[in-house]
Amino acid sequence: MGAPDWAPRLGRIASHRSAVFFEKRVTALVAARRAQMEAGRPAPPDLLTALLTARDEGGGRGLSDTEVAANILTFILAGHETTARALGWTLHLLSRQPEVMARVQAEADGFDIDQPDWADRMPWIRAAFEETMRLFPPAPTMARKALEADVIGGQAIGAGTTVVISPWVLQRHRLLWDDPDAFRPERFLPENRRAVDRYAYIPFSAGPRVCIGASFAVQEAMIALAVILREAQVEPISRIEPRPVHQVTLRAHRPIALRLRKRQTAA
Numbered sequence: 001m002g003a004p005d006w007a008p009r010l011g012r013i014a015s016h017r018s019a020v021f022f023e024k025r026v027t028a029l030v031a032a033r034r035a036q037m038e039a040g041r042p043a044p045p046d047l048l049t050a051l052l053t054a055r056d057e058g059g060g061r062g063l064s065d066t067e068v069a070a071n072i073l074t075f076i077l078a079g080h081e082t083t084a085r086a087l088g089w090t091l092h093l094l095s096r097q098p099e100v101m102a103r104v105q106a107e108a109d110g111f112d113i114d115q116p117d118w119a120d121r122m123p124w125i126r127a128a129f130e131e132t133m134r135l136f137p138p139a140p141t142m143a144r145k146a147l148e149a150d151v152i153g154g155q156a157i158g159a160g161t162t163v164v165i166s167p168w169v170l171q172r173h174r175l176l177w178d179d180p181d182a183f184r185p186e187r188f189l190p191e192n193r194r195a196v197d198r199y200a201y202i203p204f205s206a207g208p209r210v211c212i213g214a215s216f217a218v219q220e221a222m223i224a225l226a227v228i229l230r231e232a233q234v235e236p237i238s239r240i241e242p243r244p245v246h247q248v249t250l251r252a253h254r255p256i257a258l259r260l261r262k263r264q265t266a267a
């Protein structure tokens with residue numbers, strides 16, 4: 001709140017401790033996995049193994065342990081809570097819309113990761129996830145500092161001013177969306193997707209600093225939804241709508257409670 005940068009802050013001390021904790025744990029994990037693989041012992045087919053075995057197409061160079069650890073930390077810090085929140089809100093919205101749920105589950109029943117076009121075969125799952133991120137953007141605001149004086153939409157912005165860009169506001173704006181507060185995944189079906197203005201829908205931001213993990217996140221979420229929904233019927237427990245709260249990411253004011261029943265039709 002305007003205190004000089006050198007002033008000690010509780011939050012910073014706590015976050016520094018967490019950063020050191022994560023860095024130590026991840027560095028140790030990378031070293032252990034590398035040793036396991038070099039000893040010829042089988043390694044699980046996960047992200048860590050993928051990063052350790054990745055080779056540059058040109059010269060065959062792999063990533064150093066520090067680079068692998070940095071990538072894992074990015075996934076934990078930037079990619080975990082964001083994707084998890086979006087998945088929670090998606091299951092919440094689907095649990096309240098049986099017709100959409102039925103379409104999504106029909107796609108989930110045919111999900112086969114070995115098909116190269118698996119993602120194209122699940123337009124409703126993708127659309128439900130994208131529409132959820134419109135209504136509940138995991139990162140509801142972003143901030144930028146103006147390098148120099150400017151005018152945006154007739155508004156004078158002084159040099160050094162912090163400008164807040166809010167997906168939450170843009171993505172529910174009445175001038176930009178028809179029936180903005182309604183959950184209507186059809187907006188994001190392939191035949192309608194092109195009508196969505198690139199700058200009216202920015203859950204992953206836009207421009208040169210757009211989220212580097214955007215397409216990974218969408219694919220990961222689609223897989224998670226397909227796997228959960230082909231096995232389980234997801235039903236609401238309470239009719240009380242969870243209230244969204246902005247605490248770094250957009251969370252519900254209390255945990256979203258859903259009942260999962262094993263589906264009779266599951267393969």
Ligand code: HEM
Binds near residue numbers: 086204212
């Ligand atoms: C649904 C999931 C996700 C959402 C909604 C999301 C959202 C965002 C947003 C809005 C930004 C821009 C922030 C800003 O400029 O102030 C961003 C940046 C970033 N995201 Fe994501 N993200 C998600 C998943 C991921 C994943 C899985 C990764 C893992 C690689 C990731 C890595 C990053 C990184 C490294 C940046 C900084 C990019 C840069 O500044 O050049 N994100 N993300």
